[in-house]
Amino acid sequence: MKVVGTIVAAFGRHYEIELDRGGRLTGFPRGKKSPYACGDRVELAPGDDQAQIMAHLPRSSLLYRSDEYRQKLIAANATQLVLVVATEPAFSEELLDRALVAAEHDELSVVFVLNKCDLKDRLPAARAVLAPYAALGYPVVELCALDDASALRPHLAGHLSILMGQSGMGKSTLINALVPGAAAATREISEALDSGKHTTTHARLYRLDTDSRLIDSPGLQEFGLAHLGQHEIETGFREFRPYLGLCRFRDCHHQAEPDCALKNAVTAGAIATRRMGSFLRISQHR
Numbered sequence: 001m002k003v004v005g006t007i008v009a010a011f012g013r014h015y016e017i018e019l020d021r022g023g024r025l026t027g028f029p030r031g032k033k034s035p036y037a038c039g040d041r042v043e044l045a046p047g048d049d050q051a052q053i054m055a056h057l058p059r060s061s062l063l064y065r066s067d068e069y070r071q072k073l074i075a076a077n078a079t080q081l082v083l084v085v086a087t088e089p090a091f092s093e094e095l096l097d098r099a100l101v102a103a104e105h106d107e108l109s110v111v112f113v114l115n116k117c118d119l120k121d122r123l124p125a126a127r128a129v130l131a132p133y134a135a136l137g138y139p140v141v142e143l144c145a146l147d148d149a150s151a152l153r154p155h156l157a158g159h160l161s162i163l164m165g166q167s168g169m170g171k172s173t174l175i176n177a178l179v180p181g182a183a184a185a186t187r188e189i190s191e192a193l194d195s196g197k198h199t200t201t202h203a204r205l206y207r208l209d210t211d212s213r214l215i216d217s218p219g220l221q222e223f224g225l226a227h228l229g230q231h232e233i234e235t236g237f238r239e240f241r242p243y244l245g246l247c248r249f250r251d252c253h254h255q256a257e258p259d260c261a262l263k264n265a266v267t268a269g270a271i272a273t274r275r276m277g278s279f280l281r282i283s284q285h286r
Contacts, residue, residue: 003051007036008205015053017042018205021218037062037073038203038215039160061106063162067224073216075162076202080109084134084154084165084174085130087114087122091166093129098223099164105228111139111155115170115198120145132272136239143172149177157251160213162203167219175216179206225286233283239271240279257281
């Protein structure tokens with residue numbers, strides 16, 4: 001009899017799996033490789049507390065980052081990326097752009113959360129940084145997770161969302177506000193698996209209600225895009241799309257080439273100068 005479930009957390013080569021039939025157990029891969037991510041659907045050999053993963057079911061999406069040496073899986077089968085920033089500390093716009101490119105490539109919806117909005121003196125500057133994203137149609141939800149995170153809930157409805165942000169943005173506080181008891185549950189499982197050192201380095205999936213789930217990912221410090229080509233990075237900037245293919249040269253890199261449609265759009269104010277600069281840095285250092 002096949003046992004099917006969803007990976008809801010990873011601890012080294014062991015995975016916590018929520019079974020479709022109810023209950024949870026620890027699963028482990030058959031071979032040396034562990035090609036699984038939080039959110040993956042798997043088939044297991046029957047077992048009580050532990051089971052061997054026998055098959056990897058098809059994915060609808062896979063968000064990951066990469067450099068020239070390796071890939072780092074983040075989450076599978078998600079439908080939305082929630083990028084968390086805050087009024088303080090300062091956040092990296094290039095990291096946001098890199099995550100956006102990966103999300104656009106995987107056809108994920110994207111929502112921005114501006115946290116710590118109770119810091120009124122810092123709020124105008126943070127809003128100004130996010131204004132270009134809002135102008136592109138990305139929703140920006142303002143809140144203070146310490147007080148009330150309910151403004152985000154409508155955006156999570158019906159989605160398997162990935163919560164992502166740099167350290168210090170208040171992501172853990174947001175998770176605890178959205179998922180009562182999340183911290184206690186994580187601590188209990190870590191103690192049971194003797195894997196406390198992994199609790200901040202792996203993604204974890206929480207069920208918000210019957211049709212909404214949320215994956216909390218580790219603090220983001222870098223987001224390599226070595227797995228994407230030039231065209232995939234270009235199309236990851238959604239405001240570039242109307243101009244792609246209109247440059248004089250088919251292999252235009254949008255740098256010093258004459259009659260570059262993207263550069264002309266920047267001059268005309270249709271593409272933000274900062275976004276163009278971010279694209280050039282990303283395309284040169286994926």
